[in-house]
Amino acid sequence: MSTLEVKDLHVEVQDGESGAVKEILKGVNLSMSTGEIHAIMGPNGTGKSTLSETIMGQSAYHVTQGDILLDGNSILDMPVDERARRGLFLAMQYPAEIPGVTNAEFLRAAINARRPKDDQISVMSFLKELDKNLDLLDMNEAMTERYLNEGFSGGEKKRNEILQLLMIKPAFALLDEIDSGLDIDALQVVAKGVNSMRGDNFGALIITHYQRLLNYIKPDVVHVMMGGRIVKTGGADLALKLEDEGYAGLRDEFGLDVDLVDEN
Amino acid sequence: MSQETMPLVEDTVTKHDEPTWMADKRRVAIDQLPTLKMPRIQRFDYRDWQLMPSTEIHWQSSSASLAQSELDATTAKMDDQQISVVQVGQTTTQVKLPAQLAKQGVLVMDLFDAMREYPELVKPHLMTNVIKTNETKLTSYHMAMLTSGIFVYVPRGVVVNQPIEAHIIQDSTKTDHPLISHVLIVAEAGSEFAFTQHLSTVGEAENIANCFVEIDAAEDSRVRFSSLDAFGPKTETYFERRGLAATHANIDWAVGLLNDGNTIGNIDTNLLGEGAETDSKMIAITDGTARMGINNGVTNRGKHSVGNILQRGVLLGQSQLVFNGIGDIIHGASGAKAEQENRLLMMSNEARGNANPILLIDENDVLAGHAASVGQVDQQQLYYLMSRGIDRQQAQRLVIRGFLGVVLSAIPAKTVRQELITTIERKLTDEN
Numbered sequence: 001m002s003t004l005e006v007k008d009l010h011v012e013v014q015d016g017e018s019g020a021v022k023e024i025l026k027g028v029n030l031s032m033s034t035g036e037i038h039a040i041m042g043p044n045g046t047g048k049s050t051l052s053e054t055i056m057g058q059s060a061y062h063v064t065q066g067d068i069l070l071d072g073n074s075i076l077d078m079p080v081d082e083r084a085r086r087g088l089f090l091a092m093q094y095p096a097e098i099p100g101v102t103n104a105e106f107l108r109a110a111i112n113a114r115r116p117k118d119d120q121i122s123v124m125s126f127l128k129e130l131d132k133n134l135d136l137l138d139m140n141e142a143m144t145e146r147y148l149n150e151g152f153s154g155g156e157k158k159r160n161e162i163l164q165l166l167m168i169k170p171a172f173a174l175l176d177e178i179d180s181g182l183d184i185d186a187l188q189v190v191a192k193g194v195n196s197m198r199g200d201n202f203g204a205l206i207i208t209h210y211q212r213l214l215n216y217i218k219p220d221v222v223h224v225m226m227g228g229r230i231v232k233t234g235g236a237d238l239a240l241k242l243e244d245e246g247y248a249g250l251r252d253e254f255g256l257d258v259d260l261v262d263e264n
Numbered sequence: 265m266s267q268e269t270m271p272l273v274e275d276t277v278t279k280h281d282e283p284t285w286m287a288d289k290r291r292v293a294i295d296q297l298p299t300l301k302m303p304r305i306q307r308f309d310y311r312d313w314q315l316m317p318s319t320e321i322h323w324q325s326s327s328a329s330l331a332q333s334e335l336d337a338t339t340a341k342m343d344d345q346q347i348s349v350v351q352v353g354q355t356t357t358q359v360k361l362p363a364q365l366a367k368q369g370v371l372v373m374d375l376f377d378a379m380r381e382y383p384e385l386v387k388p389h390l391m392t393n394v395i396k397t398n399e400t401k402l403t404s405y406h407m408a409m410l411t412s413g414i415f416v417y418v419p420r421g422v423v424v425n426q427p428i429e430a431h432i433i434q435d436s437t438k439t440d441h442p443l444i445s446h447v448l449i450v451a452e453a454g455s456e457f458a459f460t461q462h463l464s465t466v467g468e469a470e471n472i473a474n475c476f477v478e479i480d481a482a483e484d485s486r487v488r489f490s491s492l493d494a495f496g497p498k499t500e501t502y503f504e505r506r507g508l509a510a511t512h513a514n515i516d517w518a519v520g521l522l523n524d525g526n527t528i529g530n531i532d533t534n535l536l537g538e539g540a541e542t543d544s545k546m547i548a549i550t551d552g553t554a555r556m557g558i559n560n561g562v563t564n565r566g567k568h569s570v571g572n573i574l575q576r577g578v579l580l581g582q583s584q585l586v587f588n589g590i591g592d593i594i595h596g597a598s599g600a601k602a603e604q605e606n607r608l609l610m611m612s613n614e615a616r617g618n619a620n621p622i623l624l625i626d627e628n629d630v631l632a633g634h635a636a637s638v639g640q641v642d643q644q645q646l647y648y649l650m651s652r653g654i655d656r657q658q659a660q661r662l663v664i665r666g667f668l669g670v671v672l673s674a675i676p677a678k679t680v681r682q683e684l685i686t687t688i689e690r691k692l693t694d695e696n
C-alpha cells in the first residue's frame with residue numbers, strides 16, 4: 001500500500017505579466033492511500049490545478065509552507081521526473097503538444113524510464129499492452145503513430161492522457177478536469193479506462209468541476225475546495241448535495257468568506 | 265599567394281598529368297585572387313580565420329593502411345548494390361557503379377581522372393557557369409589549389425533509381441593537409457537521380473576544408489542532393505554548394521550541418537529557367553565554442569520558378585550560429601514564388617544565434633514569404649515529458665528532435681534521415 005499526504009500546503013505563484021506574487025493554496029490538508037478514489041470538487045479559480053501541479057512538481061508553483069509526502073517521505077525536493085518514477089501521474093488539464101515525437105515512441109520512453117537499463121520492455125510486450133489499451137479506450141491505432149498530442153482534438157487529448165495512465169500504471173493518478181469538453185460517450189470511455197485501473201495498488205484523485213463524471217467513477221471520498229482550502233470532506237453523496245445546492249449554497253451554509261468567479 | 269605559386273602550377277602538369285586547360289584555369293585564378301574580396305556572410309565576422317593557409321598546392325597521398333582501414337569502415341555500412349565513391353584525403357579508394365548504368369553513359373569517378381578522360385564534359389562545367397572563379401578570393405583560392413574531387417555525369421533521360429553515395433574522408437593525420445575538394449554534378453536534360461555525400465575527418469591535426477559542390481541541371485532534370493557534414497573539431501570549413509536549374513529543372517537540397525569545428529558556407533540555387541524549382545532543407549547543430557555562419561539562398565530568375573527554404577538550428581554550449589535566408593527575385597521573374605522559414609533553438613544561455621531573412625525583390629508579380637525566430641526550449645514541453653518519468657536529458661533530446669522534426673520528416677531519403685538522427689542524438693548525448 002502507498003500513501004500520499006498533503007500537509008498544511010501553502011503555495012504561491014508569480015503572475016507572469018504583473019510580477020505580483022499571490023498565494024493560491026492557503027493550507028491544504030489531504031491524505032489518501034492506494035485502493036481509494038478521491039474526488040476534489042470546487043469552483044473555477046479556486047486552486048485545484050495548482051494543487052495537482054504542485055504535487056507533480058511544476059516549477060512555477062512555490063511551496064511556502066507545509067509538505068507533500070509519498071509513503072511518508074517528503075517529495076518537495078524531488079524533480080518532476082523522479083516524482084513520476086516514484087509513482088505519481090498527472091493527467092493534465094492542458095497537455096503539451098510535442099511535434100516530431102510519436103505517441104508510441106513517447107510511451108515506450110516513459111515505460112522504459114522506470115525500468116532498469118538492462119530490462120527494457122520488448123517490442124512485442126509493448127505492442128500487446130498498447131493494443132489492449134487502445135481497444136479498451138476505443139482509440140484508433142493510427143493515433144500512436146501521430147506526433148504526441150499535435151493537432152489532437154480536446155477529446156483525443158483526454159483519451160491520450162488516459163492511455164498513458166493505463167500504459168504507465170502509476171500508484172497515484174491525479175486527473176485534472178479529465179471530463180471537460182467530453183461528450184457523454186467519450187466520458188464513459190474515459191471512465192471505463194480509469195475504472196479498469198481500480199484495485200489495491202492504485203489510487204486516484206479526480207479533480208472536477210461537475211458532479212457528472214462521478215456518476216461513472218464512483219469516489220470513496222469527496223473533498224470540496226474553495227478559496228485555496230479544502231472546506232469539506234465527505235462520501236459520494238456530498239457530490240450530489242453540491243450538485244443540488246451549488247458552491248454558493250455550500251459557501252453560505254458554512255459562512256465562508258470566498259469570492260466565486262462564476263456563481264453556480 | 266602570388267606569382268611564386270606559378271612554378272607549382274607547372275608541376276601539376278608535369279608531375280600530376282593534369283591537362284593544360286586546367287593549369288590555365290589555375291593561373292587565371294592565382295592572377296585575379298589579390299583583386300577580389302572575401303565572401304560576405306551577413307552578421308558573421310570570420311576575419312580572424314585562416315581560410316587560405318598556404319601558397320602551395322598540397323599534393324599528398326594518404327598512407328595505404330589508412331586508406332584501406334577507412335575504406336573498410338565505410339563499406340561495412342553499405343550494401344553491395346550501392347553506387348558509391350569513397351575518397352580518403354586525395355585518394356579515391358573505391359568507385360562502384362553497376363555495369364548497366366555505365367553502359368548508359370553514367371559516370372561516377374575521380375574528378376582528376378575525369379579531366380583527363382572526359383575533358384569535353386568536365387571543362388565546360390568546372391567553375392564556369394555555376395560557380396565562377398572570379399567571385400571572391402576564396403573561389404579563386406579553391407580553383408588555384410584544387411587537389412581532390414568527384415565527377416558525376418548522368419546523360420540525357422537516364423533515371424538512376426538508387427542514390428549515388430559519396431564518402432569524403434578528410435585525412436587530418438598530418439598538418440598541412442588541407443582538403444580542397446570539388447564535387448561536380450552534371451545532369452543532362454530529363455535525367456533524374458539522388459546524390460548523397462558524407463563528410464568526415466580522420467586524425468587530430470588542424471586543417472582547413474574548402475569544399476565545393478556544383479550542380480548543373482539541364483531542362484526537366486531532377487537532382488536530389490543530400491549532405492551529412494561531420495568534420496572534426498580541428499577542421500575549419502568553408503563550403504560552397506550551388507545549383508543552376510534550367511527550364512523545369514528541379515534541385516533539392518537536404519543538408520545536415522553537424523561539423524564540430526568552425527564553418528562558413530553558402531548554399532544557393534539559381535532558378536534560371538521557367539518553372540525551375542528548388543527545395544532547400546537544412547539542419548545545423550553547433551556546440552562547444554564552434555562558430556557557424558551560413559547563407560542559404562535562392563535566386564528566382566525564371567518565370568514561375570519556385571524556391572523554398574526551411575532551416576532549423578540548435579545551439580549548445582557557447583557556440584554561435586547565424587542563418588541568413590537570402591531570397592533574390594530578379595526583375596522579369598513573374599509568377600515566381602519564394603518562401604523561407606529559419607528557426608533557431610537556444611539550448612544554452614551562453615550561445616549566440618541569429619536568423620535573418622534577407623529579401624531582395626525586384627518584381628511585382630510574385631508570392632514571397634518568410635518567417636524567422638530564435639527561441640528557448642519550451643518549458644511546458646519539457647515538464648510534460650518529465651512528468652511521465654523521462655529524465656531531463658532525454659526530454660531535452662526529444663524536444664529538440666521535435667523542433668527539428670519538420671525538416672527531418674521532409675528529408676526524402678530514409679537512410680540519410682536515419683543517419684542524421686543518429687548523429688544528432690550522439691552530439692546531444694556528448695553534450696550532456
Ligand SMILES: Nc1ncnc2c1ncn2[C@@H]1O[C@H](COP(=O)(O)OP(=O)(O)O)[C@@H](O)[C@H]1O
Binds near residue numbers: 050
Ligand atoms: N502559473 C500561474 N501563474 C499565475 N497565476 C496562476 C497560475 N496558475 C494558477 N494561477 C492562478 O491561481 C488561481 C487558481 O488557479 P487554478 O489552480 O488553475 O484553479 P482551478 O484549477 O481550481 O480552476 C487563479 O486565480 C489562477 O489565475
Ligand SMILES: [Mg+2]
Binds near residue numbers: 048049177
Ligand atoms: Mg483547473
